[in-house]
Amino acid sequence: xxxxxxxxxxxxxxxxxxxxxxxxxxxxxxxxxxxxxxxxxxxxxxxxxxxxxxxxxxxxxxxxxxxxxxxxxxxxxxxxxxxxxxxxxxxxxxxxxxxxxxxxxxxxxxxxxxxxxxxxxxxxxxxxxxxxxxx
Numbered sequence: 001x002x003x004x005x006x007x008x009x010x011x012x013x014x015x016x017x018x019x020x021x022x023x024x025x026x027x028x029x030x031x032x033x034x035x036x037x038x039x040x041x042x043x044x045x046x047x048x049x050x051x052x053x054x055x056x057x058x059x060x061x062x063x064x065x066x067x068x069x070x071x072x073x074x075x076x077x078x079x080x081x082x083x084x085x086x087x088x089x090x091x092x093x094x095x096x097x098x099x100x101x102x103x104x105x106x107x108x109x110x111x112x113x114x115x116x117x118x119x120x121x122x123x124x125x126x127x128x129x130x131x132x133x134x135x
Contacts, residue, residue: 018088023098024117025079028067031110032129033074038109040064043077046108050101056087058097091118099123 029038043062051057061080066073079101081094095118102125106114112130116123 016085016088018083018085019091021083021091021094021119023081023094025098025102025105026065026067026076026115026117027079027102027105027109027111028074028076030074032112035110038077040077042109043079043105046105047079047101050097050104054097058089058094059084060101 027038027043030036031038040062047060047062051060058081061082063078063080064075065078066075079098081098083089083091083094095116098116098118102114102116102123105111106125106127110127111125112127114125116125
């Protein structure tokens, strides 16, 4: 039996809930297919530019990822927003924000394509100058 001093202290925590909803944006790590590399800071700069227009802001998770096709490999970024219980939002607001962010990332970071994935739909933005380098 643990001694009193070994017990884990428990505190009264406030508990908040929100309906679960997550939207993700996927982008590559190069401008076009063979252009200059896009840094994490480049991505963060576009995210914060868009976040400034929303109060409270939408907290974004950024994770490095890799795309693999038969004849193509590219590192990239997965960006995600959740319905954060501290600042709960309607799912339409979360989707709208991520769709806007996807468009801005496609344009500002010279992406051929950007995908926005929601639980019930996938939207792809394709640059008018998109290159077709792989199948």
